[in-house]
Each structure stands twice: as structure tokens, then as C-alpha cells.
Amino acid sequence: MTELARKALLPAGLQDVLPGTAAREADIREKLMSSFAHAGYDRVKTPLVEFEESLLEGAAPELATQTFRLMDPVSHRMMGVRSDMTPQVGRIAATRLGDAPRPLRLSYSGDVLRIKGTQLRPERQFAQVGAELIGVSSAAADTEIVLLALEALEHVGLPDVSVDLNLPTLPVRLFDAFGVAADDRETLIAALEHRDVAAVKAVSGNVTDVLVALLEAAGPAQAALPKLKKLELPLGASEELHRLIEVAERILASDLDAALTIDPVEMAGFRYQTGVSFTLFAKHVRGELGRGGRYRAGGSGGEAATGMSLFMDTILRGLADAKPVERVYLPLGTPQREARKLRKDGHYTVAALEGAAEAKTEDAARKEARRMGCSFIYLGGQIVPLGA
Amino acid sequence: MTELARKALLPAGLQDVLPGTAAREADIREKLMSSFAHAGYDRVKTPLVEFEESLLEGAAPELATQTFRLMDPVSHRMMGVRSDMTPQVGRIAATRLGDAPRPLRLSYSGDVLRIKGTQLRPERQFAQVGAELIGVSSAAADTEIVLLALEALEHVGLPDVSVDLNLPTLPVRLFDAFGVAADDRETLIAALEHRDVAAVKAVSGNVTDVLVALLEAAGPAQAALPKLKKLELPLGASEELHRLIEVAERILASDLDAALTIDPVEMAGFRYQTGVSFTLFAKHVRGELGRGGRYRAGGSGGEAATGMSLFMDTILRGLADAKPVERVYLPLGTPQREARKLRKDGHYTVAALEGAAEAKTEDAARKEARRMGCSFIYLGGQIVPLGA
Structure with missing residues (x-):
């Protein structure tokens, strides 16, 4: 292995997300979260690690074998790295939001880590986006969560979605x-x-x-x-x-x-569901888009709840690639004030930098603009297409 | 300790982020990232954990003592949980993006975990948002990063920002x-x-x-x-x-x-800087908003680089609280189609649920709408203010 290859090597199931894809993931994630917010689901954020005891309380035993453990040098107690955010949201509902009016609608997004991937899902880190409806056991609640997922997937433009209803x-x-x-x-x-x-x-x-x-x-x-x-x-x-x-x-x-x-x-694949559950698929997309169903928030004695998690990786596979951003090259000497105005007006700029490849003529600037992947150049106060 | 208090207890320096604050953090984070994107900085996403060896390569020795370790059962090698994302971005620049044109502008956001908090920063998990300018050693590059931070902070409306320039x-x-x-x-x-x-x-x-x-x-x-x-x-x-x-x-x-x-x-506080560095503050806000400076991407033999990290917790302390979202209560029987149209038009809805507190009269629905924290109710196809 070369030095470069060694440096680039990540543990199995973990990855760097590169330009284009990372922006796309964030954009789609926030669109899904916005869809949940518009349906009255309040965003919460759970910690990456917490005490093992509370992290695994009410979770399926299966989850325990999937969870990395860390020793907390402050408390000398074992902590676990979150491998699923639903039990954490259930804990928040039962404790900090115990007095909030029911039905309690919560949403979340974040990355989880698992000790081992599965054949179907080799990733050990993946981004979850989810919503939980807590405090109601009715069929109307079961339905709301399914429709919420479908509306969010429609909002991001994912075509040909299907729901498989289950009773695990x-x-x-x-x-x-x-x-x-x-x-x-x-x-x-x-x-x-x-x-x-x-x-x-x-x-x-x-x-x-x-x-x-x-x-x-x-x-x-x-x-x-x-x-x-x-x-x-x-x-x-x-x-x-x-x-x-x-x-x-x-x-x-x-x-x-x-x-x-x-x-x-x-x-x-259903780990803690206690009633009507579902899996989401899209035509021609490998793997599940998400899954959810009825459970007890905070474990077996907990409140009636239903919820779902969507998996960002599968959802991104089902969407067309984002159109690349069109950028405007700002030659040396472009006033800061004009550069900022262009960005405020919504343009994406790439500024020439003294000390980098310095393009002092217009021809050189156009060449440099192309090298930097720009589609336009800012010349004489105008945005000019670069052409081929 | 009661059972509830026990369940709510998190390790020192870790926290649940509750409704309102969590949405605000995500909103401000994406606005900062958008500001970076408009200045040509491409978003990347780094893994939560990677091999200890590559995670700590080129990082200050101080970072090693701040980093949680995990045994990888797949490779039987030690992994570290990221405690700073800048060295990871440097690794990506040197490996996967080694052939991308320079200057390379990258941005990132994510949570990092530290073994112990400091007196000034007791949090052990905190959200970083940052940008790196790689491949240029000029004063123009040093300046670009400072101005990028200032422009982003202006974009989120943070007042009275100051820059302290340092030469550590x-x-x-x-x-x-x-x-x-x-x-x-x-x-x-x-x-x-x-x-x-x-x-x-x-x-x-x-x-x-x-x-x-x-x-x-x-x-x-x-x-x-x-x-x-x-x-x-x-x-x-x-x-x-x-x-x-x-x-x-x-x-x-x-x-x-x-x-x-x-x-x-x-x-x-400067861990790996090799030249002009800076710290960002805001009047009347405790702690730093962020810091950055010149370093070598990928360690001492690496490329010339400068960059900065902004700290979401401090930035949020410096901003006025977000106005709470105004919600529209949808009484039982509101057609799904109308509910979806309201959300598409930008409204935030809270739907009545069969099986929850069922409000069958208009008076009861108004009362239930107030209980659920709504400002409006949807009646006869109209959005009506609830009043006091």
C-alpha cells in the first residue's frame, strides 16, 4: 500500500462524503426536516454518546450488540455511542418533555454508528432522519406517521415510493x-x-x-x-x-x-415494534428508504408511540444527482464590496487569490476561471458566460 | 434520585437539545454553510470515527489526549472518535481530493466529542462549522478566511463581532x-x-x-x-x-x-497553527465564536492551508431567540388534501388526531388548539386567529 492509500483508508463501512454529495445530503435532509416541521413535528437533537444504561433502556437486545462502548473518565461509568436515535427521543419525551402536551410530535436527524454492518446495509455510520408521534395509540396516529413519511419523500421529489405494511x-x-x-x-x-x-x-x-x-x-x-x-x-x-x-x-x-x-x-428488521409497522421502498432503488411503526417510547412500560426513520443513503440513491452549482470567477482586483453583493444576490463566487495562480490578463483570467470549474467570469461589473 | 431524574441524567458536558433550540441551531448552521458555499467552499462530510493513526496524524499531541478510542472489531485496529474536524478535512484534501485544482476550498459541519471539557468550554460534544482554504500560503489567503468568517456571521445577523489577530x-x-x-x-x-x-x-x-x-x-x-x-x-x-x-x-x-x-x-488555544491566526468574539457574548489560522493540511509536511472553525453554541448565545413558529390547528375532519395544501403554502399545521383529545365542537377545538400551542385554527376553509 502506498503512503497515500494508507492515509485514505477508512475502517470498513465508514466513508468520506465528497463535494456535491455532501451538499446534496444536507439539502435533502433539511428538506425532509422542514416537511416534518410543517406538520407540527418539533426538532430535537440527541447526544452522540450517553450512559449505556439509559441508551439501551427499552431498546431491543439486538441494539446492545450493535453499540460501541466508551469508558467515561469523568464519571467512570460506561457510555454507548448512539446506534439508533429513536430510543433517545423516547427518553427525552419521558423526561425533559414529560410535561409537554400530548400528542407530542418530535423529529430528529443525525448520524448513528453501528459495530458491524449487515449484508444489506454494510455502512456502519449512516444518517437517520426521523419523526415520532408520542402519546396516542389510535389507527389515526399509525396513519399519520405513514403519510408524514410519504409527504416528506414527495417533497424531496422521490418518485415511485411504495409502502409495505407489516405486523411483526x-x-x-x-x-x-x-x-x-x-x-x-x-x-x-x-x-x-x-x-x-x-x-x-x-x-x-x-x-x-x-x-x-x-x-x-x-x-x-x-x-x-x-x-x-x-x-x-x-x-x-x-x-x-x-x-x-x-x-x-x-x-x-x-x-x-x-x-x-x-x-x-x-x-x-423490526427491533422494538409492538404493532402496525411499515417499510418504505422506491422502484429501482436498492434497499429500504426507511421504516417505522408502533412501539413504547421509553421501553415496555412507556407511552404509546409510533414513528419512523428515513435513511439518507438510500434516499439519495433514489434521487437524480443535483445540478452542479454554476460559479462566477472573480478576477484579481474585484472589489470586496462587489463580490459580497454578488453573493448576497445568490451567486456562487470563486475569488482569484494573490499568491495562487495569478491571472493578470483577461485571457489568463478566463483560463484560470475554467480551471477552477467556473461557468461565468465577472468582468467590468458584468457576469459573463465563459463559453466552451 | 428519582427514576425520572436517573433516566434524564446525561454524562457531564453532554446534553439534549430541545424544541426551539435544536431547530434554531440547524437553521443557523445551514445559513453559515450557505454563506461558505456562496464563496466557493465545497461541503464535505467526515466520518464520526476513523483509524486513530490517520485521525491524529498531523494533529497536535494535545488532540490525542482529548480523543476517545474504540476498538474496531472488523479490523482489530484502534479507531478514534473525531474531536476536531480540521485534520480530517486535511486528510481528504491530501487523498481523495489530491488531484482537485488548488486553491481548494472546503467546508464542513458536524459534532465533535472530547474526553474532557475545559473550564472555558465545559461541553464535551459541540457542533463545529468550518471552512478550509488549502494550497495557498499568501496573505490574501489569510485574509480571505477571516473575511469569510465575518461575512458568514453577518449573514446570520450576529452583531458587534470582533477579530483578534494572533501570531501563536x-x-x-x-x-x-x-x-x-x-x-x-x-x-x-x-x-x-x-x-x-x-x-x-x-x-x-x-x-x-x-x-x-x-x-x-x-x-x-x-x-x-x-x-x-x-x-x-x-x-x-x-x-x-x-x-x-x-x-x-x-x-x-x-x-x-x-x-x-x-x-x-x-x-x-492554538493547537496546530503555524502562522497568522485569529479568534472571533462578539460583544456581551461569553466565549469565542470561533478561531482559525494558518497550518499545514495533513501535518507538518503537508500543504499550506488556512482555515477556521465556528462554534455553534457560542454563536447561538449571541443571537436573539428565534420567533416561535405560528401554528394552525386542523380540527378533526380537515381533508388531507387541504392540510397538505396549507403546508405547501408554508403554514405549520398541527392536526387533530382521532384517539387523542377529540374536540367535536368548535369551542372544544379552539380550546384544544390553544392547549397544543397553536395561534390559528382552520375553520370553514379559512385560517382564523385564535385570539387570547
């Missing part, structure tokens, strides 16, 4: 109702994950009929809903399914332009 | 030129830090006259410049001082409305 708690609830043995549960969960109807059928017991029916109902909402409505499920499971159906119908009744599918037995 | 390498250069012994150096550095003329004079040798003259020259630029111009310094030191004088005169010649002071022997 349903399989376990069915296992409980039908008294499925522990071994069979594992087999069934693996079979559901692979959408393997034959493997589900291979397990004996009444639960298999229901699971097969749920697997076969999965698909576009218009076709799935009538099938799901016909299903008879045990108490508890039935209520959950009807909540899912109600949310699906509310989303369909909105006029947001997104495809809706339902996959009631999808469990993968 | 000057004392050591003088010690070398005058052959000052190691013990005396320590005494003199402490004396300079406390601006203690008597303590400087107590050290014998020719260097004291020069140091006292420099201490006594310090102050507003208009008065300091004639005094500094009269000083005769040994070769090397003299060149540095004349660079400082040239930069001061260039700043005075610009018409930006900031007070300029010169303190040529100020060394405190």
Missing part, C-alpha cells in the same frame, strides 16, 4: 394463541422469513392454515384487503389484524401517490 | 532567535499568558524587551499597527510579524463592520 408481532401472537412449541416456532419463523409455504405446511397444527392464508394474502393492498378481512383469527391476533386493515384503508383513502402492499407476517 | 508561533520563534533557555521559556510563556509585564521583565536577556514591546503594542489595530511597524525583530520573526501587519491592513481595507484587535503573543 402477529406471528408470535398466533404461536401463543395456538400453543406452538418452541422448536416449531423457530422453524416457522425461518419459513415465514423465506416465504416458504411448503415449509410452513410441514409443521403440524392449526396455526399452519392461518399462516399460509396470511402468506398467500400478502401483496398489493387492493387484493390483500378482501382476503385478510375474511380471515378468522383468535382474539388479540384478530384485533391486531383489524388495526392493520384499518390503517391500510386510511392510507388508501388519502390521495398520496404511493403504492401500498401488505405483508402481515414480515418480521425481519 | 512568534514567542517560540523569538526564544529560538534569542537563545532562551528551556526554563526561561516556560516562565515567559506563563507570563505572556497572564499578560504579566513584570514577570516578563523578571527574566533576563534581550528577548524581554521585544516581548514587552509586543505585549504593550497589543490592542485595537489602528493603535497597534504603528507600534508593531516600528519593532525590529530578528529574521524569521520579522517576516512573520510583517505578514500579520499585512493581513491586518487588508482586513481594515475591507468594509466589513467588525472591530479588529491585534495580540501578537497570544498562544493559548
